[in-house]
Amino acid sequence: xxxxxxxxxxxxxxxxxxxxxxxxxxxxxxxxxxxLFGVALTASLVEDxxxxxxxxxxxxxxxxxxxxxRERAGEATxxxxxxxxxxxxxxxxxxxxxxxxxxxxxxxxxxxxxxxVTTCVPEITGEDYNAVIQSxxxxxxxxxxxxxxxxxxxxxxxxxxxxTLEALADLMEKRQVKAKxxxxxxxxxxxxxxxxxxxxxxxxxITINLSIPSKCTVELLKGATSAELNIxxxxxxxxxxxxxxxxxxxxxxxxxxxxxxxxxxxSYGQLSFKLGLKIENRVDELRKRTQAVLLKCKxxxxxxxxxxxNTPFAAxxxxxxxxxxxxxxxxxxxxxxxxxxxxxAEILQYGYDxxxxxxxxxxxxRKLYADFRPDFYIGHEYPHIxxxxxxxxxxxxxxxxxxxFELLEMTAGMLMQAHAKIREVNVKExxxxxx
Numbered sequence: 001x002x003x004x005x006x007x008x009x010x011x012x013x014x015x016x017x018x019x020x021x022x023x024x025x026x027x028x029x030x031x032x033x034x035x036l037f038g039v040a041l042t043a044s045l046v047e048d049x050x051x052x053x054x055x056x057x058x059x060x061x062x063x064x065x066x067x068x069x070r071e072r073a074g075e076a077t078x079x080x081x082x083x084x085x086x087x088x089x090x091x092x093x094x095x096x097x098x099x100x101x102x103x104x105x106x107x108x109x110x111x112x113x114x115x116x117v118t119t120c121v122p123e124i125t126g127e128d129y130n131a132v133i134q135s136x137x138x139x140x141x142x143x144x145x146x147x148x149x150x151x152x153x154x155x156x157x158x159x160x161x162x163x164t165l166e167a168l169a170d171l172m173e174k175r176q177v178k179a180k181x182x183x184x185x186x187x188x189x190x191x192x193x194x195x196x197x198x199x200x201x202x203x204x205x206i207t208i209n210l211s212i213p214s215k216c217t218v219e220l221l222k223g224a225t226s227a228e229l230n231i232x233x234x235x236x237x238x239x240x241x242x243x244x245x246x247x248x249x250x251x252x253x254x255x256x257x258x259x260x261x262x263x264x265x266x267s268y269g270q271l272s273f274k275l276g277l278k279i280e281n282r283v284d285e286l287r288k289r290t291q292a293v294l295l296k297c298k299x300x301x302x303x304x305x306x307x308x309x310n311t312p313f314a315a316x317x318x319x320x321x322x323x324x325x326x327x328x329x330x331x332x333x334x335x336x337x338x339x340x341x342x343x344x345a346e347i348l349q350y351g352y353d354x355x356x357x358x359x360x361x362x363x364x365x366r367k368l369y370a371d372f373r374p375d376f377y378i379g380h381e382y383p384h385i386x387x388x389x390x391x392x393x394x395x396x397x398x399x400x401x402x403x404x405f406e407l408l409e410m411t412a413g414m415l416m417q418a419h420a421k422i423r424e425v426n427v428k429e430x431x432x433x434x435x
Contacts, residue, residue, distance in 0.1 A: 009355045013348060015337055024357055024364040032335065032360045034151035038160025038236075039117050040066050042188060044076035045213040046168070046221070050111040050142075052101060054083045054094065054129070055119030063117075075190070081105060085121060093127045099136055106140035112218035113143040113171060115164070123150040143218070145170050155335045156359075161188075161236040164213075169243045171218055175226040177250075180275065183227040184211045185241055185252070186234030189401030196286070196404035197231070197255065200268075204277045212237070229274055231255050233403055235314070257313050257400075257407060259321030259343075261287055261294075264405055290405040294325065297412035301419060302326025307372065309333050309379020310359055312400035316343035319354075321411070322378070323347050329354035330372050333361075333379070376418065392422035 009022050036053070040063050043051045053063045060082035071078040083101050085094050098116070105114055118129050133144045147163045165186070182201065184192065192198055192211050201208065209227040210216055216224075225244065230252035232241045241252040253274055255267040268283045305328040311318045315334040320343040323329065329347065332354050338344070347354070357365070362381055369389045377386050378394045386393045399410045 009357050011353045012332070012344065012356055013353050015356050018336055021334065021337065021356055021358050024361055028361045029363040030360055032155055033157035035149035035154060035157055035160030035163070036063055036117065036119055036151070037066070038157035039147055039149055039164050040080065041157070042161050042164040042213050043115050044070060044079055045188065046216055046218065047077050047079070048111060048217050048219070049113040049115060050079050050081055050105055050109055051115045051117060052081045052083055052105065053117045053119065054098060054122055055085060056121050057084050059119040060084050090121055090125065093125070094122065095127065095132050098129065098132055102136050102140055102144065106142050111142045113145065115167060116144065116146045118146065118148050120150050120152055123148055124152070143171055158236055162239050165237050165240040166243055168212065168221055169240055169247065171221040172224050172244070172248065173222045174248060175223050177228055178207070178209070178226050179228055180205060181207045181209045181227045182229045182231050182275070183209050183224055185230050185232045186237030187211050187214045187401070188234070189214060191401055195402060196406040198403070200279055200282060200404070204279060206275060212240070225250060229253065231271065233257070255403065257317070259313055259317045259408065261291060261405070261408070264408070286405045290408050293409045293412050297416055298325045300416055303328070304375040304419070305330050306376035306378050307331045307365070307374045309362070309377065309381060311379060311396040316341050316347065318378070319343070320346040321408070323350040323352060325412070327376070328352060330374050331355045331357060333357055333359040335359050387422070390422065392418045394418040
């Protein structure tokens with residue numbers, strides 16, 4: 001590492017918990033999203049629910065502009081409302097303003113539910129908004145809920161997603177369970193009906209009761225408990241799944257974004273056992289096809305080095321996958337170290353011990369590209385900057401909505417495409433230099 005790095009980083013084998021993840025600099029750019037982003041990302045998918053953001057002008061403006069942008073892109077509904085705190089309310093509290101706002105929203109919009117979202121300033125001042133909501137509930141028709149988004153207690157936006165999903169359990173009612181019916185929890189993307197998991201389930205006459213939060217309304221959420229099983233496709237939905245199991249007895253299976261043929265096969269095995277499916281032959285066929293694609297990818301990319309930024313996978317899940325393709329991790333950006341991650345053990349077993357640094361701080365990292373000379377940068381970065389160093393750029397956001405073996409196939413395809421693209425650029429530059 002060159003002298004521009006402000007502090008020394010630890011290697012994966014030396015990192016035991018979050019405090020061991022060191023930064024390249026204390027000034028971060030672009031930095032992580034806060035939980036408020038996670039709430040906006042999730043709650044905007046529930047069409048007939050209003051979201052009231054309580055905080056300073058900066059927080060309310062940011063959330064509203066994000067919601068407007070998503071609505072214009074056709075990704076979600078702009079259901080965000082703002083309660084901007086005045087200076088005296090920061091000091092003396094905004095209870096009266098919140099009560100007036102909730103009465104107005106209930107009267108003017110007549111929503112099925114209102115999610116009150118508190119931000120850093122009201123959380124620092126310590127006003128009890130849950131108590132305010134409880135006192136207001138008898139006076140309004142909408143179901144009231146509250147989610148906290150204090151960024152000073154966490155390092156990314158995921159708690160906002162988790163808390164929003166968990167809050168949706170308060171909208172649910174006990175219903176009679178329907179056999180061969182499932183909910184999919186945690187899927188935040190369009191086109192779930194086209195995913196491998198969805199197609200396999202429906203081919204076996206399994207009914208998809210609800211996909212939370214990508215296809216739901218408050219009325220539909222009330223009947224979520226009629227499902228025989230919850231299939232959790234993202235770790236942020238695990239708190240919701242656990243709450244539904246405690247309250248309503250709904251069992252669940254975790255079917256995450258796995259970077260492993262075996263873990264995907266095992267997940268299908270769990271579904272087969274829980275739902276009484278006969279999908280062994282189809283799963284085996286898909287596994288063999290995907291294995292062939294991964295082998296082709298490995299033949300092309302074995303020995304290639306990479307810096308990991310972020311992908312729809314969990315960080316070490318992704319890096320274990322890339323290591324299985326013969327790729328060498330030089331540096332991994334992450335915000336946490338799972339205590340029980342088998343993926344970390346896999347990376348070390350491959351013989352790699354990469355450096356670890358905090359995610360979303362790419363500005364100082366750019367000073368290291370010339371020394372590291374990676375073949376790939378996997379994650380978010382400006383492509384023209386990477387191109388200047390001859391680094392292949394793979395952004396895997398497009399695989400976020402995929403579930404099952406298709407996730408691995410598409411990832412392998414995007415890696416090979418990125419490699420072919422940078423090779424073509426490098427060849428053209430070499431020819432130009434000769435002429």
